[in-house]
Amino acid sequence: MIRKRGSANWQGGLKDGTGTVSTQSGVLDKANYGFNKRFGDEPGTNPEELIGAAHASCFSMALSKILGEHDLVAEDISTEATVTLEEKDGGFAVTKSHLKLVARIPGASQEVFDKVTAMAKDGCPISKLLNAEITLEATLA
Known part of the structure; x- marks a missing residue:
């Protein structure tokens, strides 16, 4: 069995909050994500x-x-x-x-x-x- 991990941290409310996402390998290390990155065109991931x-x-x-x-x-x-x-x-x-x-x-x-x-x-x-x-x-x- 293979297991890989990803993690996320979120702080604040839905629209004004911010988060980071990371992967076990470190390829993503606290990459920013948030409401405007997901539903708008602000730079960052989603x-x-x-x-x-x-x-x-x-x-x-x-x-x-x-x-x-x-x-x-x-x-x-x-x-x-x-x-x-x-x-x-x-x-x-x-x-x-x-x-x-x-x-x-x-x-x-x-x-x-x-x-x-x-x-x-x-x-x-x-x-x-x-x-x-x-x-x-x-x-x-």
Whole structure:
């Protein structure tokens, strides 16, 4: 079993408060987050962009694994995940994560590409975690 940690600290009210988020590895170390960073355009991070980064990286690794099972190795896998936060049932919910992939995979047919990208979308651990609609737009370059 693998366990990884993230942590957050929050001080103050919802709209005037501020927080920091950190990761076990130290890649994020007290990165600022807050209401205006999440619902506005103030610089800093927010939970949705962190989920997007986690989903994009997880999908990319899952795709690499599945490609290897098909004797293929990608030259490049570039994935962006757009996470949607919406008001729902009297609160907010992450309702969607849209994966946008551009990949260079020597020797991959379109048929195999479509198959392995769908497998990665459905099989990556972050996709399994999210209770949201997950869509994929995949381009074989």
